[in-house]
Amino acid sequence: MRDIGAVKIPLDLVLAEPGTRVLGVLSGSALVDRWEEGRVEGGLAVELTFTRDKNKVRVRGSISGVAGFTCSRCLEPFSGQLEIAVDRIFSQGADPALAAREWRMDDDVVHVEAGLLEVGPLVVEEVILAAPMVPLCREGCLGLCPACGADRNRGGCDCSGGEKETPFASLGVLLGRGPEGR
Structure with a gap:
């Protein structure tokens, strides 16, 4: 499969002849500078279809691959399968909301000023948005x-398990919850 990192799709071509398909792989190196929380092992398989939706372009498809993460609880590295469904709408030209200095929550259309949709950055953005905010090696991770x-x-620890002295311990004494009167 070909590397789709540099592929650009002209939106006016899709509007004239809908049904353009992009099949390929995005290498893990395309995510290195933009995705600090994870890493792609190998490449990401990408399958996208560009169709016409009134005067806009709808992109649907899937992104899949294996990603490496660091567990937020135990700090151990682990791998997980990424299966991302893509469904985005693009419009050619400048965003009229930016020109009018207004922002609408209901407008999910991404405006592309140059008329060329870069597939690589689209895939990178979808991966970053779909990645877990708090990656866990497993649900029952004890940390x-x-x-x-x-x-x-990996087993119990050798520490006493008692509570450590905190800067707020004196507040507990004031509230009647001292070390002896719990």
Whole structure:
């Protein structure tokens, strides 16, 4: 499959002849500078269809591949399958809302001023938006011990497990919840 990182689709061509398809792979290196939370292992398989929707272009398709993450609880690296459904609408020309200095929440149309839709940045944006905000290696991940930092998934830790002294401990004493009167 060909690398689609530099593919540009003219929107007026799609409006004149709808049904353009893009099949290819986006290499993981295309995401390196833009996606700090994860990494793509290998490449992303991309299948997109460009159709006409009134005077706009609708892009539908899928993006799939294997991504590597770091667990937010235990900080261990893990891999997960990405399956992303794409459904976006594009319009040719400048955004009239920007010209009028107004912003509408109901307008999901992306305006493309140059008339050329770059497929690579579209795929990168979809991956970033679909990635988990808090990646977990598994749902029951126990994470790190807050006292000693040991990985609790690999067994218990050697720390006493008691509460550490915090700057707010004196507030507990004032409220009658001192160390002895819990």
